[in-house]
């Protein structure tokens with residue numbers, strides 16, 4: 187099913203300059219940038235829009251920057267703005283405004299992924315990408331002589347199909363099926379998270395100027411003896427009478443992989459105030475869960491004609507579990523390298539332009555993600571986390587720095603003392 191009527195650049199329906207696999211934030215963004223530059227792009231998506239994607243639905247200013255970079259108008263009612271982060275832990279709750287910076291806006295947004303992803307996919311189509319929905323890519327087509335990917339096979343409603351292009355962008359999310367099939371495995375030493383979320387009807391919490399993050403989850407089933415649970419949680423109001431609530435855990439935690447995450451969510455929420463409405467009876471739809479591939483846990487980001495983006499590149503921020511911004515940033519960097527590559531004749535020079543994408547990803551986030559890896563190891567230890575929460579939260583200046591570091595919201599040049607501290611830390615850390 188082809189949703190776009192755009193010109194196919196002289197290619198038959200099943201061939202293009204570039205194939206993008208997956209129309210989430212990474213794939214749709216890359217397809218948009220490339221199509222806007224006149225590249226003939228096939229965007230292959232296994233599901234059919236609108237579709238749900240398990241997510242917290244929250245964008246920090248880092249994500250908003252990417253949305254604005256695409257020229258998307260965020261002034262309408264379908265976007266819910268927030269002015270900062272509320273951090274709850276150690277018996278306290280503090281509100282931190284997003285900082286004023288050269289490099290990032292000073293507001294965040296919330297919008298369901300059902301809407302957000304549809305909007306991004308529509309933009310890709312409007313830009314000229316040819317979107318095939320209901321097209322599940324099953325594997326690479328590999329040139330026997332060179333070992334390069336030259337297309338993909340897919341399952342469609344009409345039966346199996348083969349699509350061909352000299353370059354393939356893998357934006358198929360955490361499953362990274364295509365990368366795996368090309369022999370690019372996961373680095374088990376890098377941080378990995380898992381998260382679950384559920385929507386609730388919650389008039390009391392649906393309007394919120396802040397994204398709310400819970401550093402501690404408590405089991406209050408026995409009010410006289412509350413017990414600290416593993417993991418971290420969030421409550422994001424959606425402004426339409428509902429909230430998105432969820433929790434996550436890192437593989438540095440002892441409980442990782444040995445926990446019933448859905449039950450954990452229920453236990454935590456049953457102890458929240460009754461008036462918030464986070465009880466089973468107010469739940470909307472099922473609990474959804476997925477992995478969070480962090481800290482570049484899948485590299486190289488380019489090899490043999492295949493470019494890895496977003497979750498398939500392990501691009502989730504290990505400091506805070508945010509992935510949309512980084513999926514879109516990787517897409518922008520990839521589009522730049524692919525454009526340079528396509529402008530060169532096939533051969534070493536084109537290859538060098540594509541290798542430039544791996545280098546650009548390292549330069550952009552490598553040191554920061556190295557620090558994030560250390561951070562995620564430390565906070566997996568409850569004693570360290572508890573001490574950090576209790577000592578850190580009451581100190582506003584320290585929390586200002588922590589916010590900038592954890593949300594990646596610092597200026598690359600100029601800036602205040604906190605920007606300089608984060609930049610210094612980055613300069614000291616070797617790239618991942």
Ligand SMILES: Cc1cc2nc3c(=O)[nH]c(=O)nc-3n(C[C@H](O)[C@H](O)[C@H](O)COP(=O)(O)OP(=O)(O)OC[C@H]3O[C@@H](n4cnc5c(N)ncnc54)[C@H](O)[C@@H]3O)c2cc1C
Nearest residue numbers: 208210211212232241242243244323359381496497509510
């Ligand atoms: C519970 C949870 C909460 C989260 N909360 C947040 C949050 O609040 N903010 C934030 O920034 N990040 C959050 N994240 C992370 C964020 O969801 C991801 O990092 C982000 O979606 C990555 O974008 P992507 O485009 O790389 O992959 P995806 O969004 O996963 O998109 C991949 C696309 O590829 C398609 N696809 C998969 N396989 C195939 C195939 N074989 N053929 C064709 N198409 C295929 C999928 O259908 C999908 O459309 C959360 C993650 C989880 C699990």
